[in-house]
Amino acid sequence: MKSRSSWAEPYKIKMVELLKMTTLQQRKKAIAAAGYNTFLLKSEDVYIDLLTDSGTSAMSDIQWAGMMRGDEAYAGSRNYYNLEKAVKETYGYAYLVPTHQGRGAEHLISTILIKKGDIIPGNMYFTTTRLHQELAGGQFRDIIIDEAHDPASLHPFKGNVDLEKLEKLIRQHGAEKIPYVCIATTVNMAGGQPISIDNLRQVRELTARHGIRIIHDMTRVAENAYFIQQREPGYKRKSIARIVREICDLTDGATMSAKKDALVNIGGFLALNDWDVFEEARNLVVVYEGLHTYGGLAGRDMEAMAIGIRESIDQNHIHARVGQVEYLGQQLIDAGIPIVQPIGSHGVFLDASQILPHIPQDQFPAQTLAAHLYMDAGIRAMERGVVSAGRDPKTGKHRYPKLELVRLTIPRRVYTQAHMDVIAESVMRVYNRRSQIKGMKMVYEPTYLRFFQARFEPV
Numbered sequence: 001m002k003s004r005s006s007w008a009e010p011y012k013i014k015m016v017e018l019l020k021m022t023t024l025q026q027r028k029k030a031i032a033a034a035g036y037n038t039f040l041l042k043s044e045d046v047y048i049d050l051l052t053d054s055g056t057s058a059m060s061d062i063q064w065a066g067m068m069r070g071d072e073a074y075a076g077s078r079n080y081y082n083l084e085k086a087v088k089e090t091y092g093y094a095y096l097v098p099t100h101q102g103r104g105a106e107h108l109i110s111t112i113l114i115k116k117g118d119i120i121p122g123n124m125y126f127t128t129t130r131l132h133q134e135l136a137g138g139q140f141r142d143i144i145i146d147e148a149h150d151p152a153s154l155h156p157f158k159g160n161v162d163l164e165k166l167e168k169l170i171r172q173h174g175a176e177k178i179p180y181v182c183i184a185t186t187v188n189m190a191g192g193q194p195i196s197i198d199n200l201r202q203v204r205e206l207t208a209r210h211g212i213r214i215i216h217d218m219t220r221v222a223e224n225a226y227f228i229q230q231r232e233p234g235y236k237r238k239s240i241a242r243i244v245r246e247i248c249d250l251t252d253g254a255t256m257s258a259k260k261d262a263l264v265n266i267g268g269f270l271a272l273n274d275w276d277v278f279e280e281a282r283n284l285v286v287v288y289e290g291l292h293t294y295g296g297l298a299g300r301d302m303e304a305m306a307i308g309i310r311e312s313i314d315q316n317h318i319h320a321r322v323g324q325v326e327y328l329g330q331q332l333i334d335a336g337i338p339i340v341q342p343i344g345s346h347g348v349f350l351d352a353s354q355i356l357p358h359i360p361q362d363q364f365p366a367q368t369l370a371a372h373l374y375m376d377a378g379i380r381a382m383e384r385g386v387v388s389a390g391r392d393p394k395t396g397k398h399r400y401p402k403l404e405l406v407r408l409t410i411p412r413r414v415y416t417q418a419h420m421d422v423i424a425e426s427v428m429r430v431y432n433r434r435s436q437i438k439g440m441k442m443v444y445e446p447t448y449l450r451f452f453q454a455r456f457e458p459v
């Protein structure tokens with residue numbers, strides 16, 4: 001028999017938030033009023049909220065105690081220095097610019113480093129990251145390995161860079177057109193898939209030869225480190241803290257959405273090793289976020305973030321966090337439901353194009369599936385497919401991504417194993433009546449990041 005090692009939570013529950021229970025009729029009404037877009041539902045109408053793992057974590061008692069130690073001085077808050085210390089000690093980056101969340105940091109780095117006509121290669125796009133690159137005049141290029149676009153591929157590191165794709169881009173455009181390569185840990189849009197240290201090291205060698213920076217989208221770096229520990233030869237005995245440090249040391253700077261790994265409800269930062277870039281960022285942050293010692297955050301938020309960063313690299317925490325996601329994913333695999341494999345770090349991604357093969361991609365299969373999941377049991381998921389991919393800025397046509405997914409994102413330290421069971425049961429029910437589900441048409445489309453506010457109607 002295979003030996004078992006439980007992922008049970010390394011904490012106990014001190015306070016609970018009561019939830020409203022709804023009927024099928026109420027949910028049908030609510031999703032219609034929301035234009036069949038789960039982003040437009042009222043949170044109180046949701047039973048289990050799997051929209052995102054962003055800013056939805058439960059903070060620890062120590063973080064809450066830290067909130068009471070907020071130093072709300074306009075300049076030079078004590079909490080800023082605590083955060084700076086946590087970033088330096090945990091991640092090793094020399095200079096810190098706090099921002100209100102990850103996209104604030106993306107805005108700063110894109111504005112500073114990208115010139116019109118530049119090319120920014122990355123291991124798959126992320127919505128806000130690519131938009132800021134485009135708004136700064138650059139163009140994103142996908143350099144992730146082909147396996148990342150194949151939901152059935154069992155490659156252990158689907159976040160890896162295809163070095164040939166990167167080399168080809170450098171040859172085609174010249175290194176001077178590539179201000180940096182953007183490397184995400186783990187890759188959100190690929191289903192929370194990790195990059196290996198070995199691959200990252202090769203990317204470092206290649207970019208170093210051409211004098212190209214690596215900017216690290218470190219939103220889920222601890223989760224990536226966990227997969228390296230579990231899967232990469234030579235890392236079994238290394239601590240998460242050490243692997244996180246090893247990853248960061250191979251890069252030149254980072255954007256962080258602390259609302260994910262770092263266990264806070266709001267916050268982010270830009271971290272840099274390069275003094276000149278830091279100087280410019282510290283100047284620019286004043287224009288868009290706030291003074292460089294708070295960057296749009298309250299002192300208490302920075303304190304909670306400093307503590308959360310340290311909690312995020314604890315072995316027991318990360319084992320329970322990823323273990324819970326794997327528990328849910330394994331139930332769905334056992335029930336024969338097509339999901340992205342291997343199971344990712346922050347959620348389970350349903351393969352909507354396989355579940356609803358009768359719905360063409362321009363009738364939004366993933367958006368449709370998410371709406372039906374909500375109607376079934378009040379579970380709120382998110383579309384990650386053609387709606388999220390948006391339109392090509394040149395042609396104005398839909399971008400048709402190879403992956404048409406529904407993301408069941410698991411907030412950190414929030415739901416129990418019984419909740420995971422309820423989710424699995426609901427997905428199975430919807431799956432069993434999939435042939436009766438019809439697609440949708442878009443009746444309202446915003447200009448930017450349309451998935452947030454678009455409205456739909458059943459066809």
Ligand SMILES: *Cc1c(COP(=O)(O)O)cnc(C)c1O
Nearest residue numbers: 101102103126128188217219257
């Ligand atoms: C969430 C996220 C961002 C953006 O961060 P926000 O805090 O939402 O602004 C950037 N990259 C990745 C991979 C993310 O998951």
